[in-house]
Structure formats: structure tokens, C-alpha cells
Amino acid sequence: MSTSPLANSSDLSLLACYQLSTQNSLSQALSRQAQTHCQENPQDDTLYDSYFQALLKGEAINIWPQLSQHGLNQSTLMILSWREQLLPHLPADAEVLINRLSLAELEKALQQLQTRMPLQIDSPAQGLENAKLHTQAERNIGLLFIEADHLESLRASAIKLLNEMLRPQDKVFPIEGGVLMILPNMLGEGHAFLAANRAQSLLNQSLTEYSVSPRIGIALWPVHGVNLRQLIHCAKAAAKQCSNEEPAVYQAERDIQGLLLAKLEKPLREALANNRFHLVFQPQVQPLSNGVLYKGAEALLRWQDEQLGYVHPDEAVRVAEQLGLMPQLTRWVIHTALREFSLLSQAGLKGSLSINLTPSNLLDSRLAQEVDNALSLWNIPGDRIIFEITESAAIEDLEATISSLYGLKKLGCKLALDDFGTGYASLSYLKRLPIDKLKIDQSFIRTITQSDTDAHIVESVINLAHTLNLSVVAEGVEDQATSEKLIAYGCNLIQGYYFSRPLAANDLLQYYLATKAANIKIHSPRKTPKSRVSLRTR
Numbered sequence: 001m002s003t004s005p006l007a008n009s010s011d012l013s014l015l016a017c018y019q020l021s022t023q024n025s026l027s028q029a030l031s032r033q034a035q036t037h038c039q040e041n042p043q044d045d046t047l048y049d050s051y052f053q054a055l056l057k058g059e060a061i062n063i064w065p066q067l068s069q070h071g072l073n074q075s076t077l078m079i080l081s082w083r084e085q086l087l088p089h090l091p092a093d094a095e096v097l098i099n100r101l102s103l104a105e106l107e108k109a110l111q112q113l114q115t116r117m118p119l120q121i122d123s124p125a126q127g128l129e130n131a132k133l134h135t136q137a138e139r140n141i142g143l144l145f146i147e148a149d150h151l152e153s154l155r156a157s158a159i160k161l162l163n164e165m166l167r168p169q170d171k172v173f174p175i176e177g178g179v180l181m182i183l184p185n186m187l188g189e190g191h192a193f194l195a196a197n198r199a200q201s202l203l204n205q206s207l208t209e210y211s212v213s214p215r216i217g218i219a220l221w222p223v224h225g226v227n228l229r230q231l232i233h234c235a236k237a238a239a240k241q242c243s244n245e246e247p248a249v250y251q252a253e254r255d256i257q258g259l260l261l262a263k264l265e266k267p268l269r270e271a272l273a274n275n276r277f278h279l280v281f282q283p284q285v286q287p288l289s290n291g292v293l294y295k296g297a298e299a300l301l302r303w304q305d306e307q308l309g310y311v312h313p314d315e316a317v318r319v320a321e322q323l324g325l326m327p328q329l330t331r332w333v334i335h336t337a338l339r340e341f342s343l344l345s346q347a348g349l350k351g352s353l354s355i356n357l358t359p360s361n362l363l364d365s366r367l368a369q370e371v372d373n374a375l376s377l378w379n380i381p382g383d384r385i386i387f388e389i390t391e392s393a394a395i396e397d398l399e400a401t402i403s404s405l406y407g408l409k410k411l412g413c414k415l416a417l418d419d420f421g422t423g424y425a426s427l428s429y430l431k432r433l434p435i436d437k438l439k440i441d442q443s444f445i446r447t448i449t450q451s452d453t454d455a456h457i458v459e460s461v462i463n464l465a466h467t468l469n470l471s472v473v474a475e476g477v478e479d480q481a482t483s484e485k486l487i488a489y490g491c492n493l494i495q496g497y498y499f500s501r502p503l504a505a506n507d508l509l510q511y512y513l514a515t516k517a518a519n520i521k522i523h524s525p526r527k528t529p530k531s532r533v534s535l536r537t538r
Contacts, residue, residue: 015098048078055101096467124173127173131221140220140223142186143234144247146179158207165202167183218247229322260318283503287486295493296354297351300313371413372411386415389418420439445458446476473491473494478497
């Protein structure tokens, strides 16, 4: 993926040359935007107001170090909003300039975010491995999760305070929803509980301005789990079980996820051993002026248990992650998907196949080699396969993720970032990842006909993604109005029930052949419900 050149002072001068006659109305609209999204900290509202007024005059002031954590996290939304408010008042040929300016400012915000959140020191996964080196036999590692999801600025303040109480070998990390402390060489549950009490006392005394008391959950290695994902889950579950006044140690009997684990562990192991899963495939199409062009499909896991009935794929994956069975399940998915794709290709199917990867897959150094073996076994060219990862998976251990992704790229495979918009990534952040496609989360797609804000966000993401030479896939499209909006925005591919539900392998081939033979048109009001159902179910 090539990157777009960033803006410089001459770009700002060019913007100033337009001498916008509507500058006052634009300033008011941008000020309202800042008030809407920066309610937690009035100072952020003021900073963004000054920032946007300066940009309209062709100046760029560096507000990023002064913003609260919440205000900084709003940077992508705020800059996209600035772009959308500005473009209608400029000539069409100014769009390239505004895109360049937007990406330059996103880059500055990202640099500040990386400076403030010390992810570059090491990752939680590395922190756990280092803790093992400092833990004597028969002792434990304490993982303390401090819940701070309700107030982003609380998390940044908590990290600064907690660093003051750490021993040299202790580590603290920002993670989704709060803060994680990793404390090696704990004597046991009581020792970890004392550390949690000290942390809570320190935070309660120092963060009185927030009028909240952080919840702290405790998990112990290896008592409650042997890998990071298991331990973080247990610590988060314990935080939800405790009162604000006192930390809590993980208790499996009170953990909903733990109950799910107890329910699914034996059936999941048996399903893996006896090949009881199956795959379905949802088409991805390119909208045309008078029809659709089939471009590929996404492989989706399904599990129908004899006793439990239908088990949701997310539940199966969460349990597999906790049990350390994800490598086996992923290997089954990849080989099964490629085997069926090979047979379909021999029968004439064209296009690509998308396969989902989980966070633990990206931390597996053997991933690229196993994919290479599977491609060779089923005689599939790497450039026909797209691996999809989520934002949260990408940032869990960035360096390990980048290494895994480049390993897949060397095989010719393409990469897509799934569920974009639900995590922490910005478009500027994507420049570090060798991504080819962006999949906008369906929570945005499904509301673009009702929410102007979501519609503007989706349109901006598509335009700026194209500036970064990324193609865009919209998932969760279920009606004609949504499809037409996405076509107008220039979305490259569309996936959703409006065009097809997930299909069995043979049905996917029939769908492909039908679209190829008949050049099936995009649905219109004149289409009868019968013909629409026929297209989706064949």
C-alpha cells in the first residue's frame, strides 16, 4: 500500500487563498460539532474551536498535547467533520488538497496519542512473558484490571499515578476499557489483594475531581489462566463482580463467560475432534449502474450442536480463545475454506475468498508458514485470498501484528481491516499496517439513511481511504436506500442480506453463475418481492 504525501505549509497557504466568504457560518457549525463531542471536558471544546478557526485562515496550531485523552480520541471524528463541512464551500479540485491536510492533521494527532499512551515500551503480552522471568516457582503473577471505560481522561490520569507505586519489575498498560497492571512474584491471592487495595486507595485519594471510584478485578497466573487473553478476561469479570469500595478476585461461579466456558468446553473439544463445524459463504458484490458484479465471498463459521442447537460463532471463538484451542480451530477454518474454494474454482468460480483471523492468530509466529502450506496443498494462489483482522486485534500487540501481516503479504495474500470505526484506529494509523481493504462496521452502515452524522462519517472514510489507495467494503447492507447511498459515495464492494444471505458452497456457485449469466440488476421498487427472495436464496 502506498501512502499519500502529507500536507505542508504551502497547502495551508493554498487553503487561505480561497478566502471563504462563509467562514463565519463554517466556524459556527464546527463549534457546534466540538460542543457535541467534547462534553466531558469544556477545555477540549475551546481548543477545537480555536483549532478549526485557525485552519480556516490557513494556519495549523498544535492543540494535540493540550487535549484530554477523550478529546484526543475524538480527533478522527473531528477532522472528518471539518473536511465534510468545508468541501461544499470549495471548488471540486480542492478535494485533493483537503484530503492531504486532513491526513497531515490525523498524523499529528496519532503521534501525540502514541507519545501519551506508552504502548511502544512493550505490550501486555510481552509484559506477561517478562513477568514470568521474575516469578519464582510456586509463586503467582497478579493481573489487576482497573475499569475506567466510563471516563477516558481517568485512564490517562490513573496510569501516571499507578507508575508511582510500581516495583521495578511491575508494569502498567492501557487496554480497552481501562488499565492493566502486571505484578510478578506474588505470594498468592492475599498479596495481590494488598496491591489492589493500595492502588484503589491511591486512585480514590487523587482522583476526587471525577467523583468516581474505579473498580479493580484481580486474576492470578497460572491459577485462573495460562495465557494473556484468559487472564484479562478473568480480571475484567472480577472487576464487574466487585463493589466500588473493595477489589475482587475472580470467581468462576459468578462469571457469565465462565459459565459459557463450562457449557461449551466439552462440546467444542468434541466438535473439533469430530469435524462438526461447517462453513457458509456470503457474497461481496460490486455495484454497477445497471446490475452487480460478483467479486468474492467471506467464509463464515457455523456450528450446530446436537444437544445445544445453534451456537453463535462469537461464543465458539471466545471459548476457543480461552481454552487455547484457537490455533486448531483456525487451522480447520483455513483448510476447509481453501478445500471448498478449490473445488468451486475448478467448477468455474472466480473472485476472492475472505477468511477471518483472531488476535491470537496474529500473535502466532507460525501463521504465515501454515497458510503457505495450506495454499500449496489446495493449489490456491495467494492473491485470491483476503485475511480479515479487527482493529482491536491489530493494536493488541502492534509489532507482532505487523510481522504476521507482512508474512501473509509475502505469500501474495491481501489484507482487510474489519469492523473499522468501532475501535481506536484512525485512518492515519492505518499507514503502519499493510492493509489493502477497509471494512466499515455495519453499526455505521445501517444508520446512514437515518443519521446525517453517520452518513458523513461513512462518506469521509470512503474518500480518505481511497486517498490511501485502500478499497472499501460496506457490510450489513439490508435495503435499497442504504445501497444507493453507498454507490453514490463510491464504495467499492457491498456485502449484506440485501444482495445475499450467507450460502452453502454449492449455492454460492449457483449465485455466481446466475449473476454472471443474467447480469442481475440492482433491486428497484419495480422488482417483485418474489424475485428478490429468489436472488438471495439461490
